[in-house]
Amino acid sequence: MLTLKMMSDEDLMDYHPGKGYLLVDLGQGSEILFNRGKDGQPVISVKNGDGEYNSFYPRGNTYVMQGGKTISTFHHFIQPPSLPTGNPGDAPK
Numbered sequence: 763m764l765t766l767k768m769m770s771d772e773d774l775m776d777y778h779p780g781k782g783y784l785l786v787d788l789g790q791g792s793e794i795l796f797n798r799g800k801d802g803q804p805v806i807s808v809k810n811g812d813g814e815y816n817s818f819y820p821r822g823n824t825y826v827m828q829g830g831k832t833i834s835t836f837h838h839f840i841q842p843p844s845l846p847t848g849n850p851g852d853a854p855k
Contacts (some may be wrong), residue, residue: 764788766806769822769838776823786818794826798837804838 770782788794799805806818818824826834837839 764792764794765827765830766794766808766826766834767827768806768818768820768848769824771821773840783822796824804836806836833854 766782766784766788768775768785768786770784772781774781786808789810793809795807795809797805797807804820804824806824808816808818809815814820818822820836820838823838824836825832826836826855
């Protein structure tokens with residue numbers, strides 16, 4: 763069985779014993795899609811064995827665990843906006 767461990771947004775390291783988290787057990791045959799919304803925020807969509815979807819919007823890093831061991835990590839950094847392309851010398855002065 764796979765478990766999602768979604769960390770809180772508290773200003774503590776993920777391994778700190780006082781940091782909050784949410785555990786979500788995934789049923790047999792579940793599929794997980796890690797993505798980012800238009801604003802760069804992480805979105806996790808889980809399709810269960812019946813074909814139904816649940817979406818999660820974690821506020822911290824997310825770990826996929828199997829048998830108590832981490833097998834995948836989805837980091838919660840916010841993607842910066844796209845930067846203009848071109849030569850640095852083309853910048854306005």
